[in-house]
Amino acid sequence: MPKKVVPEEARRRRRPTRQGQVLSERLIVETALRMLREHGSSGLTARRLGAALGADPSTLYRYFAGLDGLTRAIGEELMGRALDAWRPMGAWRTDLRALGLAIHASYLAHPQAAVLTASRVTGRPREIAVDEAILGILREAGFTDADAVGVYHAFIDLALAFAALDAGALALKDEAREADEEMWTSTYARLPAETHPHIAATAHLLAGRMNRSAYPLVLETLLDGAQARLAARGA
Amino acid sequence: MPKKVVPEEARRRRRPTRQGQVLSERLIVETALRMLREHGSSGLTARRLGAALGADPSTLYRYFAGLDGLTRAIGEELMGRALDAWRPMGAWRTDLRALGLAIHASYLAHPQAAVLTASRVTGRPREIAVDEAILGILREAGFTDADAVGVYHAFIDLALAFAALDAGALALKDEAREADEEMWTSTYARLPAETHPHIAATAHLLAGRMNRSAYPLVLETLLDGAQARLAARGA
DNA sequence: ACCCTTATGCCAACGTCGTAGACATTAACG
DNA sequence: CGTTAATGTCTACGACGTTGGCATAAGGGT
Incomplete structure (x- = not known):
């Protein structure tokens, strides 16, 4: 296993994927959101998400500690959007x-x-x-x-x-x-x-x-x- | 696939499993509840449930239309227990x-x-x-x-x-x-x-x-x- | 301008999952 | 007591999450 997930702010080398896509936490989360909308709540799989990103599924484990970590990041994104939309x-x-x-x-x-x-x-x-x-x-x-x-x-x-x-x-x-x-x-x-x-x-x-x-x-x-x-x- | 799920009230032949267990919707739901408690909410699998019942996993599909149907039956059971415990x-x-x-x-x-x-x-x-x-x-x-x-x-x-x-x-x-x-x-x-x-x-x-x-x-x-x-x- | 390090992406593989279809057997009905 | 069809079992398929090993190229140091 990838020994350790590198936190987003510590990433320096942004190596493009075989198909030219440059990955980032943000891009992955947004792609995951689109896939969830298109394929339903059980349609988010590492393989499909990898395909949508033009990357190998296992690459995701360099960004998140399993699909569970990705899920938490998605939740954080939704909460953040609520906060952004709010004007006290x-x-x-x-x-x-x-x-x-x-x-x-x-x-x-x-x-x-x-x-x-x-x-x-x-x-x-x-x-x-x-x-x-x-x-x-x-x-x-x-x-x-x-x-x-x-x-x-x-x-x-x-x-x-x-x-x-x-x-x-x-x-x-x-x-x-x-x-x-x-x-x-x-x-x-x-x-x-x-x-x-x-x-x-x-x-x-x-x-x-x-x-x-x-x-x-x-x-x-x-x-x-x-x-x-x-x-x-x-x- | 089992062509059709036989509704519980229409079951006549109760053939025991290889290990002597006589199945029923009720027994399956109760066993599933026990397994969920013991193995966590993602621990309910057809194979494990089959093993716990002493039956082949595919047998479950004679009783429920997939694990989803079993899940709905479990929900109905919980709601029924609430109703039974209630004294207006x-x-x-x-x-x-x-x-x-x-x-x-x-x-x-x-x-x-x-x-x-x-x-x-x-x-x-x-x-x-x-x-x-x-x-x-x-x-x-x-x-x-x-x-x-x-x-x-x-x-x-x-x-x-x-x-x-x-x-x-x-x-x-x-x-x-x-x-x-x-x-x-x-x-x-x-x-x-x-x-x-x-x-x-x-x-x-x-x-x-x-x-x-x-x-x-x-x-x-x-x-x-x-x-x-x-x-x-x-x- | 060049190495060197190592972060990053890719590959192949393992064990598990849900579930379909064919088959075997035995319970119930006439 | 024989027939039949309901029920349990076997085998198999494709997809899943996840891992370890490997190749490679990006970036920092000089």
Whole structure:
């Protein structure tokens, strides 16, 4: 095995691949994202990625410690894009909402990648930057440290959990374009009222709602709760 | 390939395996759950499961349409166990909280299995039974149909999303017993206050909190929101 | 301008995986 | 008690992640 993965910033010799491609961590991650979109969340293989890069599969192990390391780098990239898309304005509630939606949107923009990465904590720089930003917003808004940590915990886990869940649904819909989206208008709508009266009575409402994400609503509820706690403390 | 998977209720000939084991869907699912616990979430392979059952790997394809079908059956089993453990008492808020915690606990009791299944909607009977129960609680508590559907949507997605997220963390902790649990006491605690003042200031609080689940707190916040909406409607 | 070192890419190979198809056997039905 | 078809087993294929050894050319030192 390549004894050691050379960190990106220490790379000096950039030797082109047989087909002329010059590799880099960034290029590999971006190519992986494209492959995930095109071939689905199980379509990211060392061999295919190597082929797409015009490089031997084993070359990847000079850049990442196994496909798992590549996966973590992809997650870090998605979190970084969320951070880049976010513009804090100075009002804690508005900023938190925007950040939560940015994270959610960034993952959902690459559902197949999100499925692989959203439930993994990487501990890499951009992810830590997000954590620092959230805690900063809360502490500067006047939350006690204990409250800030509590809200932070709920906020970040909620964003990641829903990113993973909704990405899973979206990726499934893309890959197996079969019945999944229509489940709520077919399977559930067909349940007889005798055995499932409540589903039958609300089937028309379910069909319109279950194909969207519950995240915005739940996030708003969480912010309500936080605001109430802040008000109680301030009073 | 086995031309067709015979549904469990239509099985008549129960031919024992070479090593005397009599197979059934139930036995296979339970064995798979045990294997997942013992070998981790990537340790469920047709060959290993076959060996554990004393049967040829390809036999499994007479019972499930690929490992994916087996995975869905495992998810249905976990949801069924949550339903069995749940005892509704007649008070909507208490019952919803108990059901949410039961789902969460059922998945977390088998984290390695939950990782594979929690983000997949199966549309199988016990899962539908849970949906019917939730909608029933809400509608009989006096929520309008529109509000009931909204709360239902948030509730079930929240339960599944956190089950998946927390199971992922738990499974990782079991499998790679390395640094992951101590990340909050090592990586994050070591960040210098100059670059990450807010993390540094709250590191002692984070360490104690991030290794627990935020689900109970978020669930309570969601129930608060639902109760407020019910009160507004009733007034 | 030239070496020398060694980082980097390539090759060949190993063991494992999911799963398909043909085959063997035995349980259940008439 | 014979027939038949459901069920378990065997064999095999192609793809996978990953490794160790090797060739080569990039970059630094002089």
